[in-house]
Amino acid sequence: MMNFTITVPASTANIGPGFDSAGMALNRYLTLHVREHDEWVFETRSKHLPPAEDAEQHFIYQIAERLASEYGAALSPCKVIVKSDIPLARGMGSSASAVVAGIELANQLCSLNLDLDRKLEWATKFEGHPDNVAPALFGGFIVTAATKKTDQVEYFRTDELQxxxxxxxxxxxxxxxxxxxxxxxxxxxxxxxxxxxxxxxxxxxxxxxxxxxxxxxxxxxxxxxxxxxxxxxxxxxxxxxxxxxxxxxxxxxxxxxxxxxxxxxxxxxxxxxxxxxxxxxxxxxxxxxxxxxxxxxxxxxx
The missing domain is CATH 3.30.70.890 (GHMP kinase, C-terminal domain)
Known part of the structure; x- marks a missing residue:
């Protein structure tokens, strides 16, 4: 297994009347440094995060495990060093960043080869709505709609806001x-x-x-x-x-x-x-x- 780093931006969402649909990625980050290991270990290095729990209790691991199980795959044990400059419970998408990080962790370890649209579908399912997870995945300013008719997340994205x-x-x-x-x-x-x-x-x-x-x-x-x-x-x-x-x-x-x-x-x-x-x-x-x-x-x- 190759060692790898996952980087996920913070996000702002709603933007007034864009409730649960409009969001924008911001230049604060959640970062995971992932190395092959003989057992699962999460190590936290951030003032914004609580001390690391047992790996199986860690939110990011739980998201990765849920996604892996959906594809009948198993996660290889790793040591994960978690860094973050996204404060918790401040309206900056800390939960969404963790969901996206967990999805990417499973995607890498299990060689799922998920495209961005599929990642967005899973992230929306895990998070409950797409307004934070979409910019965390795609970057930029993005407007989303989770349509019940097609069970898909439609979106418009731009980098052009001045x-x-x-x-x-x-x-x-x-x-x-x-x-x-x-x-x-x-x-x-x-x-x-x-x-x-x-x-x-x-x-x-x-x-x-x-x-x-x-x-x-x-x-x-x-x-x-x-x-x-x-x-x-x-x-x-x-x-x-x-x-x-x-x-x-x-x-x-x-x-x-x-x-x-x-x-x-x-x-x-x-x-x-x-x-x-x-x-x-x-x-x-x-x-x-x-x-x-x-x-x-x-x-x-x-």
Whole structure:
């Protein structure tokens, strides 16, 4: 077996009204260094991850084992060194990155030769929705739809967004389950129509380059942000101050509590500097879109 490294980017999802469908890969990463070994061992090297459990209890191993079993294959024992600069429960797709890493681990060890579309189908099945796993797999900005009629995940992807991204990461967690509990179980036809229209116009604005329009639509979401805003300290302050500093629009990243601004190209550093003063307890940084997505590369032992 060749030694190999799996790299999976973080992601932001929803982007306001793109609820459970729009996402973007970010330049923070989960990395697995995989070596042949006589037994399964996971070793964690990151402040963002808890100490490694027994291999069979590790989430990434469990995903890999589930996928291998679907193909009647067995995982060869390995030592896996796990590194990550993606904080947990912050709305940056940490779970989706782990799911994608587990799929790629099985793909490599079992020589499954899965293409990206098949990986996306499995990742969506394991994660429950495609908005984070799709950008983690493909990179770039991606809009997805899991269609019940065909049982396939349809998607549109682009690398062409000309914006700066400013991320506001607080020093506390918000579990996705908690953020989902505040959402209504149903929406009326009128509310759903209005919310879908806002989402459609936002996507059109982003794709066409009308970022001011897209920013207005981001901040007009009806699907989830009105319900989750109370769970996000400084929600209104961040949106207001970022807008004053020139951002097109600011939204909750994923389920939160991180937030993200879309801003004119070149303005990100100044906005981040100003917002860091406003939010001294946050990590405020300019992010880039990861355009490569998940990848596996072999390496030689020193």
């Amino acid at each position: 914006v700066d991204l400013v991320l506001y990461v607080p020093d506390f967690e918000l579990k996705t389950e908690t953020a989902r509990k505040v959402l209504p179980d149903t929406w009326s036809m009128a509310d759903s129509t209005a919310a879908s229209g806002i989402g459609n116009v936002m996507i059109a604005g982003l794709i066409s380059g009308d970022y001011e329009l897209a920013g207005r639509m981001m901040e007009a979401d009806l699907f989830h942000e009105p319900y989750r805003a109370s769970l996000i300290p400084n929600y209104e302050k961040i949106r207001l101050k970022a807008k004053e500093m020139g951002a097109y629009g600011t939204v909750i990243s994923g389920a939160g509590p991180t937030m993200i601004s879309f801003a004119p190209k070149g303005s990100g550093p100044a906005i981040a500097k100003g917002m860091q003063v406003e939010l001294p307890d946050y990590t405020v940084e300019v992010m880039e879109v990861d355009k490569k997505g998940a990848r596996a590369e072999t390496f030689q032992e020193n």
